[in-house]
Every structure is written in C-alpha cells, then in structure tokens.
Amino acid sequence: MSTQPYPAFFSCYNQLDTPFLFVDKQKFINNLTRLRHSVESFGTELRPHFKTVKSLHALPYLLPDKTAPITVSTVKEAELLASEGYSNIIYAVGICENKLPRLRDLIGRGIAVRVLLDSKEQARFLTRFCLLNQCTISALIEIDCDGHRGGLTPDSPDLIEIAQLLHQGTVELEGVLAHAGESYHCYDPVSLRRAADNEVRTTLDAAQRIRSAGISCNMVSIGSTPTAHSYHNLNGITEVRAGAYCFFDLVMAGTGSCKIDDIAASIVTTVIGHNTERGWLLIDAGWMALSADRGTAHQPKDCGFGLVTLSNGELVEHLQVTSVNQEHGIITAMNGCSINFDAFPIGCRLHILPNHACATASMHQHYHVFDTQAQSYDIWTRIQGW
CATH class of the missing domain: 3.20.20.10 (Alanine racemase)
Incomplete structure (x- = not known):
C-alpha cells in the first residue's frame, strides 16, 4: 500500500506542516457544477450558501x-x-x-x-x-x-x-x-x-x-x-x-447525496506513533484540526471522527479516527480487522475525511488547494468571526 503524495510538481505538499486543510480543486469544481446544472435545469435559481466555504x-x-x-x-x-x-x-x-x-x-x-x-x-x-x-x-x-x-x-x-x-x-x-x-x-x-x-x-x-x-x-x-x-x-x-455541497462530507455521503470520492476537503495528518498492543495509530490531528463533530453517529455507518484515505484519495478500508484529544487523534481498525503497522510508518501522511465540512473547515485559517489538472497549488484564506 503506497502512501506517496500527489505528483512531484506538488513538492510543497511535503513541505507543509501537518495538520492542514487540503482541498482537491477539481472535486470542488465538479461539486459546484453538478448542483448548479441540476437546479437550473428546473428553471430555478441557485443561491449558494457561503457558510461552508x-x-x-x-x-x-x-x-x-x-x-x-x-x-x-x-x-x-x-x-x-x-x-x-x-x-x-x-x-x-x-x-x-x-x-x-x-x-x-x-x-x-x-x-x-x-x-x-x-x-x-x-x-x-x-x-x-x-x-x-x-x-x-x-x-x-x-x-x-x-x-x-x-x-x-x-x-x-x-x-x-x-x-x-x-x-x-x-x-x-x-x-x-x-x-x-x-x-x-x-x-x-x-x-x-x-x-x-x-x-x-x-x-x-x-x-x-x-x-x-x-x-x-x-x-x-x-x-x-x-x-x-x-x-x-x-x-x-x-x-x-x-452550502455543504461544495465540499461534501461523510454526513452527506451517509445520506446518499454524494459518494465518498466526491468529498473535496480533508485534513492531512502525520502518523506520530504506534501502540501495537492496543492496535492504535497515533496522529497529529485532534479535535482542534478535525473538530469534535460526530454527525455520523446516528447514521447507519458511524464514521467516528473521520475516515482515512491515502494522499491519492484511496479509502483505507476499516480504518477510522475513533478518538480525539486536543492535538492527538487515534486511528483504529474496525469490524474485527487489524492494522498493518508496517504500511503506516511513523512520519507517513494520511488524509482524514471530515464528518461535517463546515465544522472541520472552521478549525482552520486557510485552505491548501491542489489542482492535479492545472498542476497548481494555492492558499485560500477563510473568513472567521461574526
């Protein structure tokens, strides 16, 4: 299982300190286009909600x-x-x-x-x-x-x-x-x-x-x-x-409004420890990075505090963040599975898909926006306060 990041032109990916808020720009644009075309096909106007982005x-x-x-x-x-x-x-x-x-x-x-x-x-x-x-x-x-x-x-x-x-x-x-x-x-x-x-x-x-x-x-x-x-x-x-359609999230995936692969925002985190006795991967993303939102808790699939993907977007089956402290997260294997610790060495990077995009994004000052199609990287500043 490869944990290599996006292509070489994203050299900044490995230079960024974790945790950081990652946006897949093409998924973001596709999500926007999908809903606009759908609503306008009825002859109705779309009024996007700014509260998410x-x-x-x-x-x-x-x-x-x-x-x-x-x-x-x-x-x-x-x-x-x-x-x-x-x-x-x-x-x-x-x-x-x-x-x-x-x-x-x-x-x-x-x-x-x-x-x-x-x-x-x-x-x-x-x-x-x-x-x-x-x-x-x-x-x-x-x-x-x-x-x-x-x-x-x-x-x-x-x-x-x-x-x-x-x-x-x-x-x-x-x-x-x-x-x-x-x-x-x-x-x-x-x-x-x-x-x-x-x-x-x-x-x-x-x-x-x-x-x-x-x-x-x-x-x-x-x-x-x-x-x-x-x-x-x-x-x-x-x-x-x-509003949430621009990024989507695990709650929206749980309603059937999107697929996991449509989720455009994730938190990049570093594996900082192994607890092999308890079957834990320790990461440097706690509730200050992921939020404490548990929006999937009452859905048919409870995703804990977030699901785990590789940096190429591939979902790591059976892994999820099951516990968070302020700056620590714990990833465990679900459904009787176990973690292959060799596949996730200390220092490797993983992405955590958010339960609620609005809540997770609110924990960050910036989006780090990567576009594999245009081979570009941008930083978007978020609005904070009331």
Whole structure:
C-alpha cells in the first residue's frame, strides 16, 4: 500500500506542516457544477450558501456573477461579500435587534440584504428600527417544514399576523424561506425524495396563505444539500439554497447525496506513533484540526471522527479516527480487522475525511488547494468571526 503524495510538481505538499486543510480543486469544481446544472435545469435559481466555504478566494468558482444571489450565516460574511461587489444577499439566521445597524449600513451602500424572522416580536422591532432610521429592510418569514429548528408551520395563526405587521409597516415582506434540516437524517433515495417533496409543498402552502390574505409573496426560497440533490419538481419555487455541497462530507455521503470520492476537503495528518498492543495509530490531528463533530453517529455507518484515505484519495478500508484529544487523534481498525503497522510508518501522511465540512473547515485559517489538472497549488484564506 503506497502512501506517496500527489505528483512531484506538488513538492510543497511535503513541505507543509501537518495538520492542514487540503482541498482537491477539481472535486470542488465538479461539486459546484453538478448542483448548479441540476437546479437550473428546473428553471430555478441557485443561491449558494457561503457558510461552508467562507473564503473570498473561492468566490470566482462558487458565484462568478456578482449580481447573482448568495446566502450568508453571519453579518461579517455579508460585509465582506459586499466589499467584493456582491449585492444580493440573504442573511439566513433569525434576526436579532443588535445586528440591525450593520445591516442598515449595508443597505445604505446599495446592497440588497434580506433578513429572516419567525415571530411577532421580531416583526415589531424590525418595523420600529426601520421607522426610526428612515430605512427599509426586506424580510423573509421562516417556514418550519419538518420540525428541525425554527420557523412557522403554514397553518400557524402567527403567519398571517406577522405578514400583516410587516406589510403595514416600514419593512418590505419579500417572501418565505424554509430549510429541510431533517433531511440530514434520511439515508435512502426514497426518504430523501419525500423530504424534498415535503419541503417544496410546505413552503408553497405558506406562500399561498400569505397571498390569499392579499399580501404579495414573491420569493419562495428552499434548500438543504440533501434535498437540493433530490428534487423532481420546483414549480413555484424561486430559488434553492445549499452550502455543504461544495465540499461534501461523510454526513452527506451517509445520506446518499454524494459518494465518498466526491468529498473535496480533508485534513492531512502525520502518523506520530504506534501502540501495537492496543492496535492504535497515533496522529497529529485532534479535535482542534478535525473538530469534535460526530454527525455520523446516528447514521447507519458511524464514521467516528473521520475516515482515512491515502494522499491519492484511496479509502483505507476499516480504518477510522475513533478518538480525539486536543492535538492527538487515534486511528483504529474496525469490524474485527487489524492494522498493518508496517504500511503506516511513523512520519507517513494520511488524509482524514471530515464528518461535517463546515465544522472541520472552521478549525482552520486557510485552505491548501491542489489542482492535479492545472498542476497548481494555492492558499485560500477563510473568513472567521461574526
């Protein structure tokens, strides 16, 4: 079993200190292209979620058209995207009052920023803020399509009351937004399709209720990476949002949204020790490099803290990271198998596939981006903070 790195032109690969966050650029681009073609084939717009990649260097690939729509999870992301000329942004986290001055400033610069809410209290303080500051902020009402997190069900009495509060005040109600978060617990094509259909149907029902009350509802925004790959009819849906699809991860592989070989991001680590009595490989990647995310724990295949590949991407069957400390990881063999320690000498490099790309990427300041097709190597800086 060879543990040799990528071709010789990547001499920097062995010069980089481990652990580091590795991106296979061609897989990254293929993942982006796959979903964009799928969504646009329905005549619907893709609004990528920036929260996973969080790098201005990635924007030419994620969204080359600066007038096209994008989603963010922090106000800082919105501010930095605006500084790059992106002007069509949804801040897809429930709005709180202390964020409004920064959003007002963005809107004053000509940036179309939409906020998200699901309560009368939010509607009231947003309306009050716009009145006092003589500004208009556009809002979307969050719809609960599967009980995953926040939002209102389509039949909630509050839905129309909130819509009326916004419509009659100084806020522009643009539409509704849903996120099928429970799709992360689907593990086969049938349940994924059911979750996708439910997301579409529920959000359209909410939009129709608002329209029936005589209030416009122009935007109908839905999305999660699993459902985004499972739609078969998007009539009435104006846009689809997704984020993790750019890298994919083991959770997404567990839902059937991708294959293991589609995962574009991994952590490069060095074997730093052998514990032959316990059957352990010790590596220099702990939870500070991998994150402590255990998103696959309740899936049919529990991947521990990550699966192991060689540097050429070949999966090492039966090995996974089963324990992490701050700067140490332990790899063990599963399913009654054992480790051939001679195949993994101290000092060799392995790659660990992440459970959750967003969580693992958040542990790093940079991506180290390798492109075997163009024979290039780049460093992309990640955005951190709120």
